[in-house]
Amino acid sequence: MLRRLVVTAAASLASVAALGAGLPATAHAEAAPLPLPTLLAAPDHLTVTVSGSERRIDGTYRLDCSPAGGTHPDPEAACRRLDQLTAERRDPFAPVPADAMCTQQYGGSTTARVTGRWQGHAVDTTYSRTNGCEIARWNAMVPVLPAPGRAR
Structure with a gap:
C-alpha cells in the first residue's frame, strides 16, 4: 500500500512538472511549478545564541528567512x-579546516551557537573568537552574529 502511494505521488509530481515545462514563452514566471526540492524543503530558520560577552549582546535570537x-x-540584513x-x-x-594555519590572537570570550535549517540542511555549529581563523569566520557572519566592538 505504501509503495502504491509513493508511486502515485511521484507520477502526480512528474505530471505537474511536465505541464509546467510546456508553458508558452509568454506565461508569467509565477505560473511555473516550483522545483521539487523547493516544494519539499523546510523553511529556513535559525536560532542564534550568543554568550560570554562582556557587552550586552548575550541572548537567543530566532532568524527566519524567506520571508525575513x-x-x-x-x-533582513542577516x-x-x-x-x-x-x-x-x-x-x-x-x-x-583542521589544517588551517591561524594567527594566535585572541578576540574575546564571546561564543555563538547557530542551530536550525538553512536551504534544506540541518545546521548546528559554534563560533568563537579564539584565534585569527575563528575571528575571520565570525566576522564573515556579521550581521547574523553581532559585530565585534558594538553592542546591539
Missing part, C-alpha cells in the same frame, strides 16, 4: 548576508 523575520535585531555567502558558493556554517 523572527526576533533577530536585523533579520538573511541577505546568508544569501550572499551561499551565492558565492561559500558554506556559511563550515568550520575552520
Whole structure:
C-alpha cells in the first residue's frame, strides 16, 4: 500500500512538472511549478545564541528567512548576508579546516551557537573568537552574529 502511494505521488509530481515545462514563452514566471526540492524543503530558520560577552549582546535570537523575520535585531540584513555567502558558493556554517594555519590572537570570550535549517540542511555549529581563523569566520557572519566592538 505504501509503495502504491509513493508511486502515485511521484507520477502526480512528474505530471505537474511536465505541464509546467510546456508553458508558452509568454506565461508569467509565477505560473511555473516550483522545483521539487523547493516544494519539499523546510523553511529556513535559525536560532542564534550568543554568550560570554562582556557587552550586552548575550541572548537567543530566532532568524527566519524567506520571508525575513523572527526576533533577530536585523533579520533582513542577516538573511541577505546568508544569501550572499551561499551565492558565492561559500558554506556559511563550515568550520575552520583542521589544517588551517591561524594567527594566535585572541578576540574575546564571546561564543555563538547557530542551530536550525538553512536551504534544506540541518545546521548546528559554534563560533568563537579564539584565534585569527575563528575571528575571520565570525566576522564573515556579521550581521547574523553581532559585530565585534558594538553592542546591539
